[in-house]
Amino acid sequence: MNLNVLENSKPHVSLLSGIAVAALLLATTSSTALAASNCIKGDRKAPYTIGWANIYSVPTWMKQTEGTITDEVAALKKEGLVKDLKITDAQGNAQTQIQQIQSMIDANVDAIIVEAGSSTALDRVISDACSKGIAVVNFDSLVDTDNLTAKINTDSNEWGQKAAQWMVDQLHGKGKIIIMNGPAGVSVSDDRRKGAQPVLDANKGLQVITETNTEYNVAPAQEAMTSLLFANPEIDGVLSLGGALSAGAVLAFDRQGRDPVPTTGENARQFLELWKQKGLKGWATMQPNWLGALSVYTAVQALQGKTVPHFVKVPLPVIDDSNIGGYLARADKFPADGYIYSDYDQALFDKLLAQ
Template sequence: MKFLKTPQSRVAKMLTGASSAVLMLMAGAVSAEAAANCIKGDRKAPYTIGWANIYSVPTWMKQTEATIVDEVERLKKDGLVKDLMVTDAQGNAQTQIQHIQSMIDANVDAIIVIAGSSSALDRVITDACEKGIAVMNFDSLVDTDNLTAKVNTDSHEWGERAAQWLVDKLDGKGKIIIMNGPAGVSVSDGRRQGAQPVLDANKGIEIITETNTEYNAAPAQEAMTSLLFANPDIDGVLSLGGAISAGAVMAFDRQGRELVPVTGENARQFLELWKEKGMQGWATMQPNWLGAFSVYAAVQALEGKDVAKTIKVPIPVIDDSNIQSYLDRADQFPADGYIYSDYDRALFDKLLGQ
């Protein structure tokens, strides 16, 4: 076989040109595949970000919004963000749908959302995605995958590990009460579902009753007080998050009942009661900085970076071995707030690189 020498013949040049064109098309295809979902159209920095909050009253939500605002301010200094549009649906999923629609009508570049319903928002979120808006959904997730990314800890793992700790503390035998977050919220439902296989595998554990309550200490204390009057024998409390655990402990204390092992979350009130009362406790956290990370990831997607459609954030464990390290920073957080872990751009880039 003879190889063509330079100068190239017309045929060789045509073949070379065709090969180059194919390579360019292939490169374009790779680029298109690598681009984050929903991103299309002529969107350029500085961007407008929409934060469609389901409700702002709980302290966890206030702290989370603060991380969003802080990240937006950093991105403004980088010249990447222009404005932040904030709405509050006050717990109403239909109102949240209207707020998201208004953001679509305003042609924001990205929408950050904690869903008030796992299914009701599907249509409006799909509409936003189809219009080229980056949609980041964190914490309470929607059913649809027509968005840029879902960001969350593993709710099933959360419930499984909490349940296993309590089972181990009770040596596989005992009567427990389960305290859930609001029904119909994906985080709350996911944690409960994650706990069930552990409970099924340990027949010596009897679920006396369970209840749903807001992620706030006051309603949780009220709910647990009623349950204490009705149930004289309780060996443990499987509390699946928020300040619910603090409310449960306060109810036990108010009634003069002996404290039992309680699971929970990084609510400052719960961690302080745990230490003060010398009780047996276990906790993890839903980091408030999931909000800040969602903003950062949305901007990275708009800048052409690849963003996976599912981003799993590892959950830490808080137990007797490290609770003091959280309490040492307690004064940096509201009395009814959450002592969350530190975060920075290096952590965010690591999560994006999954």
């Protein structure tokens, strides 16, 4: 046996091994570049079909949000990136929403945008969509599972904390308040309430005399507050964790001829207008309707092989006496029972996705 031949062959074998490893790394890198975000396998091509799985469409906030989604889809269609948008409405039923999402999976849509009716019930079907290479983006009302492409939201916990702290400051740490929550079991409502609790615990002089859960509409909120006013002759503040809830509360006080009390809320047009008309002491923030449009944009970016954050945090603005006029100056551009939300564009979306 010629040992020199064996010795001379070693570099050759090493070279071949190096080439193989390099090829493997190149293939892996290429695959990663095409599938940089969770759920994405890199095998879907534009134009994409987008599914919008909504829990319910009746509240005006939802209608306005759907408007931002359809507008974003229209813009992406012009760019040749989106072909179709499929919309479902579960009418408040989480089991119906599961079935509708499953139908989207069976139809092999490219992306599913989810406004969840339950934080836990949708976990399995969302994971199933993800495993099939469907981009899943969940916004506003979030699910527990992280087996999706992205979650997009403001910090609901921070929302509750800031609202509660404002109330403490207004009442100098003493007084009787009512808390108005959105529907029980909806993550944004539950998280806002959880965020408020540490502030309330630290300020024992602030007495929560009662609290209620209602859907995010003025009429049921007004009815609920009317009942609470009859039962509670002394109320110093309303810690409302939703704009339509706040408007209903102010209207209930007004109808009973009672002076308004410090009230928190959000950017619901009716609440902001009542705030100004009644000389209310108010504080508000915003859950931007364009979270829906951002979700569509994020899904398309992911499908194109771009890396998107697993969680996109959208900063909470503050509305107070110093800037409420700016919001009301644009009120006529929004429905009377709608929300005055801030402007948005692709530059803003790119900035948020660059976090």
